[in-house]
Amino acid sequence: MNKPIVIVGQGIAGSTLALELIRRGYKPFVLDASWIFGSTAAAGGSVHPWVLSKQRPTWRGLESFETAQRWYRSAEAMLGLRVWHPLSLYRLSPSGKSPGPSPALASPDTGSMGANSRDAEKHILEDGRIVHAGFGAWLNTRVLVSGIRGYLARRNMLRTAILGERDINFKDRIISLPGGKTLGYSALVLATGLQASQGHGLPWLPPATHLPFYGVLGSIIELYLPELQLPGLIHGPVNILPIPGTGRIRIGTTYHREYKDATTPPNDAQDLCRRAAAILGGFDAADLFRRIEACWSGIRPASRDRLPFMGPVPGYENNGVYCFNGLGTRGLLTAPGLAAQLADALGGTDSLPEDLLPNRGRV
Ligand SMILES: Cc1cc2nc3c(=O)[nH]c(=O)nc-3n(C[C@H](O)[C@H](O)[C@H](O)COP(=O)(O)OP(=O)(O)OC[C@H]3O[C@@H](n4cnc5c(N)ncnc54)[C@H](O)[C@@H]3O)c2cc1C
Structure with a gap:
């Protein structure tokens, strides 16, 4: 059996990536401490494409808004929930x-x-x-993320767990789960927001600390x-x-x-x-x-340059460790489009945008 793509973190980044992988026929496995630790739980929920003070679109604003609207609408249909309020x-x-x-x-x-x-x-x-x-629009993130959590849990694709450094064998690409079980992975995507990189109540995960947040x-x-x-x-x-x-x-x-x-x-x-x-x-x-x-x-x-981090984590390129992070102040707007790109790249059907690679020089 093929090893799954494991996603750590089920905020908006991990949630959108999990559904994008499922749409492409994968069965990802998500590990999440609890989304209440995350930035998505704290978000006000406004989604729009503008830097209004300057009357210009934000980074990828207009295309991201179209994509986000379509994505959240289709998630509503899939989950049977109302989350997108224009x-x-x-x-x-x-x-x-x-x-x-x-x-x-x-x-x-x-x-x-x-x-x-x-x-x-x-x-x-x-x-x-x-x-x-x-x-x-107003995106009801709490209903959305809880809905996706239930959807994944019912399909045995989610485990509530806090992953620490000692739980990951990077060389052999194996994770230890609570209760003594282990899980091999083909790719490990850290969608941990700032929690795992700055230690706000959760253990530090060294790959994430390599990113200049x-x-x-x-x-x-x-x-x-x-x-x-x-x-x-x-x-x-x-x-x-x-x-x-x-x-x-x-x-x-x-x-x-x-x-x-x-x-x-x-x-x-x-x-x-x-x-x-x-x-x-x-x-x-x-x-x-x-x-x-x-x-x-x-x-x-x-x-620091206000662009997301998406791609292999520096120093862990040979261990299949990726990050999907750095979504900043407009994560609800950009996550769906970025998740689709990352899912294509993980499936080998597209390459990652160079300006988002975590090893870019200018951050
Ligand atoms: C106050 C506030 C208001 C905001 N308002 C908006 C807004 O109106 N519109 C907008 O677009 N954006 C807004 N944002 C930004 C937006 O919330 C973020 O860009 C986005 O939510 C980031 O999502 P994420 O999935 O990357 O991270 P998070 O939501 O932080 O998710 C990370 C997940 O990883 C889990 N995790 C971390 N470490 C581990 C570990 N070691 N083991 C297991 N699990 C782990 C956490 O429990 C969490 O569930 C706001 C942010 C804040 C703080």
Whole structure:
């Protein structure tokens, strides 16, 4: 029997790769500690192809968005779950008009909120604060990744396990599983995000530590604010993402500082409220702060040149060890297309893009 391709990590990278391999007729085997450790669990879930401040697509933005939309839709059909929620996309008005109270977005206490999303859209647009900038989506990552986990587990393709250095015999390409069993592999793909490379609660895996990561901290707050019916996702100094059908919004941004733990420091929550209030008008920061239901932080597995790492791990080229990592701030957008490329390369039907190889010189 052919040895399987083993994937370590079932965040968005490991999940998309596993399904791409299955679509090509392989039976991969996935080992994952728990996706709650990962960056995918922390993601706000916004998917769109733009660098809105500069009004240009992100790296591979437009093609990735098309691919992602198709991919997540087909995953929905396969899993019988709803995870992809299309949204209009807005950015701050370039006129730089200073924000004041907006009639449609008045304080919840006054009860003068616009009656429906069209009101809110009309007023916030007429107010000159935001302009329509395209389309995006909210991806419900928790439902998606749990759904894929169940799909793999039912087919004996997943094992919950923490893999440490001592569990891998790189020379003979064998992994030791909990309970004393061993598993040979044809290729070992480390889709471990930053966890396994920086040791955030999980054992260090040396191949992953060979990659020059640059972790970027993101913080998110979730508020229950049903009276604020936003017309879509607003992208500015903070992202304001309505979670369709829940009355909740997520406000998040990136903080470039060293990652400590998964708790959002109170200062971040206050800062997010202050910045969101300046965009929305009608709510002051204290109003927003009082409506917080949850807050969390997480680290984005970014590289120094902001491109993913995909290919043989330097120093382990002869041991069949690959990585699929460094997805950075837009991993939900790029993972499906990259996973398809990696699956083709592992199957020998395509080569890997040179600019993504982990041994590229410039990182
Ligand atoms: C706060 C925040 C908000 C974000 N918002 C967005 C957003 O709105 N849109 C967007 O596109 N991107 C967003 N991102 C970025 C996005 O989340 C990442 O690019 C993406 O999720 C990375 O996925 P991954 O699969 O590479 O890593 P992860 O999701 O971290 O998955 C790694 C997996 O490997 C497992 N693992 C690690 N080590 C081991 C081991 N030794 N043994 C077994 N298993 C192991 C972990 O348990 C985990 O399940 C955000 C990130 C953060 C932190």
